[in-house]
Amino acid sequence: xxxxxxxxxxxxxxxxxxxxxxxxxxxxxxxxxxxxxxxxxxxxxxxxxxxxxxxxxxxxxxxxxxxxxxxxxxxxxxxxxxxxxxxxxxxxxxxxxxxxxxxxxxxxxxxxxxxxxxxxxxxxxxxxxxxxxxxxxxxxxxxxxxxxxxxxxxxxxxxxxxxxxxxxxxxxxxxxxxxxxxxxxxxxxxxxxxxxxxxxxxxxxxxxxxxxxxxxxxxxxxxxxxxxxxxxxxxxxxxxxxxxxxxxxxxxxxxxxxxxxxxxxxxxxxxxxxxxxxxxxxxxxxxxxxxxxxxxxxxxxxxxxxxxxxxxxxxxxxxxxxxxxxxxxxxxxxxxxxxxxxxxxxxxxxxxxxxxxxxxxxxxxxxxxxxxxxxxxxxxx
Numbered sequence: 246x247x248x249x250x251x252x253x254x255x256x257x258x259x260x261x262x263x264x265x266x267x268x269x270x271x272x273x274x275x276x277x278x279x280x281x282x283x284x285x286x287x288x289x290x291x292x293x294x295x296x297x298x299x300x301x302x303x304x305x306x307x308x309x310x311x312x313x314x315x316x317x318x319x320x321x322x323x324x325x326x327x328x329x330x331x332x333x334x335x336x337x338x339x340x341x342x343x344x345x346x347x348x349x350x351x352x353x354x355x356x357x358x359x360x361x362x363x364x365x366x367x368x369x370x371x372x373x374x375x376x377x378x379x380x381x382x383x384x385x386x387x388x389x390x391x392x393x394x395x396x397x398x399x400x401x402x403x404x405x406x407x408x409x410x411x412x413x414x415x416x417x418x419x420x421x422x423x424x425x426x427x428x429x430x431x432x433x434x435x436x437x438x439x440x441x442x443x444x445x446x447x448x449x450x451x452x453x454x455x456x457x458x459x460x461x462x463x464x465x466x467x468x469x470x471x472x473x474x475x476x477x478x479x480x481x482x483x484x485x486x487x488x489x490x491x492x493x494x495x496x497x498x499x500x501x502x503x504x505x506x507x508x509x510x511x512x513x514x515x516x517x518x519x520x521x522x523x524x525x526x527x528x529x530x531x532x533x534x535x536x537x538x539x540x541x542x543x544x545x546x547x548x549x550x551x552x553x554x555x556x557x558x559x560x561x562x563x564x565x566x567x568x569x570x571x572x573x574x575x576x577x578x579x580x581x582x583x584x585x586x587x588x589x590x591x592x593x594x595x596x597x598x599x600x601x602x603x604x605x606x607x608x609x610x611x612x613x614x615x616x617x618x619x620x621x622x623x624x625x626x
Contacts, residue, residue: 253277259284259319259339288318291352293362293372293383294328295344297472298530299549301328302556304363305437306420308337310429321357323348323372330530334439344368352376361427363399365392365406382427399426413590418574435576438556440535448535455522456539457497461622463490463615464540464559466501466550467509475567475596476546478603480509484516485608486544490615491520499540501533501550502526542618544611546603547573560618562611566602567591580614582606 255277260267269275269282277283290311294304301324312318321340322332332341342348352375360378362369362385370386373395381395384403394403402422405412417425424431449456456462465487469477487498498521502510507526514523524536534553537543543554544562551573554561561579569590570581583589584605588598596602 255280255283257285259286259317285317286319288315288359289355289357290315290318290320290359290361291323291357291376291378292320293323293360293369293376294364295323295325295366295369296364297549298328298331299547299552302331302436302438302549302552303419304423305332305335305337305556306434307423307427307429308335308437309434310424310432311427312337314429315359321355323352327530331438331534333531334441335437336439337437344372348372349375363402363423363426365403367392396426396428398428402426409592412569412592415569416571419572420574422572433574433576435558436552436556438534438553440531440538440557444531444535445538448532448539452499452522452524452536452539461494461496461541461619462499462539463494463496463619464499464501464537464543464545464550464554465513466537466543466545466548467506467513468501468503468548468550469546475593475601475603476548477509478546478564478606480512482606482608482611483509484513486611486615487513487517487521489608489612491517494616494619496542496619497522499524499536501537501545503533503549541622542615544615560621562614562618564603564606564611565589566606567593567596579618582610582614 255261260269260282269280294301319339320337322338323342326343326345329341329343332338352372357378360373360376360381362373362383365384367386370384370392373381374385383395383399384392385395387393394400405415421431465483467483490496491498500510500514500521500523504526510526514521537550537553538557540559542560543550545551546564547568551563555576561575563579564582566589570583584602586602586605589602
């Protein structure tokens with residue numbers, strides 16, 4: 246049996262799973278030694294990214310550069326359960342481990358050439374420290390319980406995470422910072438999200454009777470996440486914007502949001518009636534992405550919808566206030582709208598200023614930005 250395994254099983258192939266058939270065997274019936282997809286692994290890379298789903302998705306922007314820099318690499322990604330769907334079908338990710346699954350045990354046994362942890366949370370840092378890796382980049386956890394940087398490229402992010410003034414002064418995009426932390430050359434590559442044809446078709450079919458042929462669709466995403474409640478624009482602002490776009494620009498409005506936006510979206514939908522298509526607030530991440538994919542332009546705050554829109558190459562209008570606008574790269578596909586206040590990028594949970602930075606964003610400014618993106622679409626048709 247041992248000789249048979251050595252002769253017939255290619256455990257050093259990038260696509261080899263080890264406890265079940267690989268995807269090519271299932272699809273084509275091929276076996277290791279007769280397979281044209283055989284690819285010898287030369288670099289085993291571990292990425293640890295657990296944070297919010299939007300942060301997980303935007304971190305995928307480093308994957309093409311990582312695979313270009315380290316030829317014949319196999320990438321394993323550790324994340325939380327809620328973000329797994331966003332990594333599924335990603336052509337650059339070979340293995341996905343969940344923190345509530347077998348990740349901890351496997352990290353103490355499997356060996357990696359590189360370990361990259363771009364998060365300063367202790368939960369991520371301890372996984373990076375426990376992982377068996379030849380070279381580590383990003384952050385680990387010291388015996389005293391403090392987070393430390395493995396390399397010089399990570400030091401700037403550590404300081405930004407500790408001091409608000411350093412965060413506010415930063416002018417580098419998130420992608421620049423992550424490449425710097427990983428000791429990779431920076432290339433302006435959007436996040437990577439791959440929707441299957443059946444997912445795209447299912448979303449389109451579900452709204453087929455509501456969508457008017459030939460009309461441009463503007464997605465209005467009211468979500469802002471739960472960690473920073475001040476990231477969300479006002480309900481009145483979204484409602485008035487949707488009315489103006491529908492009546493003056495002749496576009497269809499697709500209302501998007503998550504579970505936290507059910508009440509807000511219900512109010513907006515009630516104010517617009519048939520001028521708006523409400524997609525609901527309980528869509529799974531990939532379903533949400535498939536619905537957003539129907540839009541030509543997306544209006545959103547700093548949220549998961551922002552990073553999905555960039556991954557799907559949509560025209561974007563992004564409303565920013567308490568979080569860093571410098572870190573957001575729209576890849577020349579949109580506009581960032583901020584209020585003319587000196588307290589932006591505060592990362593505060595509450596604010597006593599009235600109007601605050603999001604309330605001070607005018608409907609007129611957002612409307613003009615959408616109009617500009619629609620002109621770009623017309624010019625490129």
